[in-house]
Amino acid sequence: MTAETYDAIVIGAGFAGLYAVHRLASAGRSVLGLEAAEEVGGTWYWNRYPGARCDVESVDYSYSFDDGLQNTWTWTERFAAQPEILAYLEHVADRFDLRRHYSFCTEVVGARFESSSSTWLVRTADGGQRRGRFLLCATGCLSAVNRPDIAGADDFDGEVYYTANWPHDEPDFRGKRVGVIGTGSSGIQVVPIIAERAESLVVFQRSPNYSVPMPNRPWTEEDVRRIRAEYPERRRKAAYAPAGTPHTSNATPLAETAPRERWDALTERWTQGGVLFSKTFPDQLTDLAANDVAREFAEAKIRDVVDDPRVAEDLIPTDHPIGTKRICTDTGYYETFNRPDTTLVNLRREPLTAITADAVHTSAASYGCDVLVFATGFDAMTGALARIDPVGPAGDRLADLWADGPLTFLGLMVPRLPNLFSLGGPGSPSVLANMVLHAEVQVDWVLDLIEFVAARGIVEVEPRRDAAGEWTDHVAAVADNTLFPRAQSSWYLGANIDGKKRVFMPYVGGFGVYREHCDRTAERGYPGMVFTTR
Template sequence: MVTNTSDRDGSRPGGATPGTEFDVIIVGAGFAGLYMLHRARELGLSARVFEAGGGVGGTWYWNRYPGARCDVESLQYSYQFSDELQQEWHWTERYASQPEILRYLEHVADRFALRPDIQLDTRVEAAIFDEASGRWRVETSADTVTARFVVMATGCLSSANIPEIEGRDEFAGATYHTGRWPHEGVDFTGQRVGVIGTGSSGIQCIPIIAEQAEHLYVFQRTPSFSVPARNAPLDPAVEREIKATYHEFREAAAQTPFGIAAPISDKAAMVVSPEERERTYEEYWQTGGLGFMVAFADLLFSREANETAAEFMRRKIRATVTDPAVADALCPDTVVGCKRLCLDTAYFETFNRANVTLVDLNQAPIERITADGIRADGEEYRLDSVVFATGFDAMTGALERIDIRGVGGRALRDKWAEGPRTYLGLATAGFPNLFTITGPGSPSVLSNMVPSIEQHVNWIADCVAYMRDHGMERIEPTVEAEEAWGQRVNQIANMTLYTSCNSWYLGANIPGKPRVFMPYIGFPEYVATCRDVAANDYQGFTLARSQT
């Protein structure tokens, strides 16, 4: 393998030290890319991170919309690879805001001196495997480099989805996407604003935009279930208690289905009395957070049980929103959890404001965007700004936008034309030495992302070390292992209610995208499987020795 001979104290445009040949190229400088670089350095590997943005942070660099914050509690949505780091960093809120998470990641980059090997403002355009040399040629907007390994740390929610609405480019006002928010911020004071989309980002930004705008029009296609976040300043006593036994706290969280510490019930919703069921839901509602989904053990397996949770939440909406017609339009008729459960702060209360109008696109579909605003069902809504809170081409979008070509020149986007195929969500047959962190087929978005990222990075680093120690130069999954894994992912998904509605878990938010359930359900079982694969000399992979 190549050894790093570059001067780490040198500099070049984009911030990285010079060099064209590396052991590892890492694409993306968010949680995944930063930790992957740290582990590569620990192994003594030469590495370069390419990042399209002007700073580190990944999704937290780009997503700066009003109200942006994580829906996993801050003491859990953080690295655990360094006890010193997790002990010294103090979060200020139960749920960290985007600026605080970005400051945290900038601190990590500085604390571990990662910046010399990160090249900013550089977009990876292509990665092409050269079979003769066994190396990847990575073409960027700045230069071309080669590496033995390529690690895609591009994130699951990084490829912004802007819907193709007729007339979109004719609008004379300003347009924004929540995932590509201007870094200087936006002041909507005195404006007529339209927000399209009521998923997680819409639910977070709508209450804040409503406080600024002269009038806010919310264009809703599908209403979302949302639980109060109950966000508050982080109690120092709680912080001390968790940090006193942080390792045990993390270990316990890793044994839960989603890798998130929460009080999980082993009771079935339909076994307890209606009074106990109502009391339990109310307790979880008052606590706030995603733990609501584990109030009963069968909520994601039994439609009857799930409907009791759904009806409880609909009653909460109707008790909050004063206009009965608006309340009804805000009540989802889907299964709770089949679309991502949202957390909010005064979202439903926002629709009681005189300057907020809900436009139900099921009753009044958007016909087109005009120079002056949005026309829906014959009515013109005159707007100064339009906000697309329309989410992302999740899990595969960022990968497929890069021209990735493996053995025989086959493009990854062609291989995945009928849906992504991977082994463990970590690699795909025909693309040797290419790893995907939290790729499709791994728990990823159905887990606490940071522990999932760390688990993947550690697995990849251990795999590369194993290859070095055993004289191996090339690794890729077998087609058989890949097919069997895809079947397993879908068999588990089909045992649940996740597949019961169209969601971005299935790619349903992107026109023409194949409907394939992408995340693996069950963090502990997944981790155990990855461990067993490695322990059995990387069962399901083909490894080739060096020819020298």
């Protein structure tokens, strides 16, 4: 069967995928988008569980490349919920007529680079094949569902749901005993809502996480006018900022501030809400003594909210400095455990032993359930691309190339896999930054490189192994100068996936610093690359 050849194939229809398709089409390149879902949205298509919400302010978690788009779309609230983010991406697809480039309900199951044509042959679950000169993998850093292997899980007779792949028809929890397994971001967001709807709720917690209240509110008409007037300056500040948003840390290290001053600053950030609490002071994630002050502040807040002292202590992490695992955001999470119909089970004290037809069993008790919700997250950052397992021209498989942890050049390219680009993956700031601006920066860099090689008759481009090794070593060294590696249970290291190599994956040097590395590489003519001409 002969496969049609495109200049580029883009896998994914989330923020990065849609922007990549738009840029390629606008540049006159033939492009095909492949998406497993039936519509655009990426992570925000699948993650539709009750309470799903972004922890970056809506006006920043949006495209900046088009002023018309920016100034005609009106966000309704400070932190957008999943339905509004999905509606925004659908609007973008409409505005730029992007769906015509996509094949939906098309799952990619493999890809191989063929030297004879210098193209990627992409295989899909329906038996089809497509061919592209360049392969842009916008597969998402939080998209490969983690389905833990728990004894007896298949024997459960009740309803089973995964927050990472929530059904379109909202489940009815009324009059039902619900068990939620997992207390990461999705668990923390969904628990308060399920508790309000169910007859009873049992939360099974292995690793507690810090969560900061999200003081969400609707944007007023005055807010909208102000934000639109401030957008140029807001985007300018975000362009090279540490997290890709206009918000920065206090300039003075915590260690150099007076106790009253530091307490006031932490209180202000706590009141503002969101993940920025971990960046109140610039030394908060590098100096353990400074981190302890912020940690003790947060723990005091938890104890103030939770009535039962033992439950409060169970909800407080003891295995990592605050902020070294992504701080979650919530609406009434801790308050939920004051309800008489909600029970917290500490799986470190009473490990989960099995699931049967109508119950979850631990070493200490059995908990009857009619519904199980697995808030067990993702095989993050590498999982989606690893499941495709692309194969290079010499037979090198991604699984082998990354056997000792992900090896990348700028978090964008992999040696031995020419003409392949990984967007939002390991070796880049990824989940530590505003993913929308992150997507724009990476896609723009990739498009510039594609134009660079096309103008010179280059048919294959890949990073040298030593160049990728230097970047990967740099990613590790920067992380080692922070407190992040102390969170040994973090999915930043792949600790939530059995058998996965424990390597710190995101680049913690800051989004702005990362962008400067990308800029310099392009300005210098892409040193560290291998170019092949016919």
